[in-house]
Amino acid sequence: MSPNTPPIALIFRAASFAAHKHRDQQRKGAEASPYINHPLAVADVLASEGGVEDAVVLCAALLHDTVEDTQTTHAELAAVFGPRIADIVMEVSDDKRLPKEERKRLQIEHSPLLSDPAKLVKLADKICNLRDILHAPPMGWTVERKQAYFDWAKQVVDGFRGINPRLEAVFDAVYAQRPMLGRV
C-alpha cells in the first residue's frame, strides 16, 4: 500500500486480509467460532481498552497469527502492508518447527526484547487468550492445564511491564480470575 493510504483503510485491509487467510480455521473452544474473531478481539482490546490509536499496531494485531497459523510469509505481508507491520508480525510469531514447550520457553525469554508495538500486541493477545480460557475453554482442558496457561502468560507479560499501564491492569484483572479447583 502507498505511504499515503489512510490509517482506516489500512486497518480494514488488514482485517479483510486476515479474514481471508484464516477462512478455513476455527477457535479451539466448544463453540468452534471462526478464527478471525480472535485477531479482531485482540485489535479491539488494544483500541477500546488500551487506548491504542496507532494503525501500525492495530494492523499488526489483526495480522498477528497469519504467519504462525497460515501459509502467509513475511514477504507477502511486507508487500501489502510495508516492512514495519510485517516485522512486528514476525516478532510475535512462534517458530512452529520447534517443539511446543520450547516455543513457550522462548516466549518468556524473548518477551523483554520485543519492540514496543510487538509488546502491545503480545499483551492484548494474552488478555484475549485468558478470557477465552475463562469463557470458552478449549475442549478437554483440565483446571491444572488452565492454571498452567495462566501462569505462563503472566511470565511472558511480566517480562515487559511498563508498556501500557491500562492494558496491564486489564491483564491483571483477568489473571485474578485464574481457575482454581472447586471454583470452575
Ligand code: ZN
Ligand atoms: Zn493470538
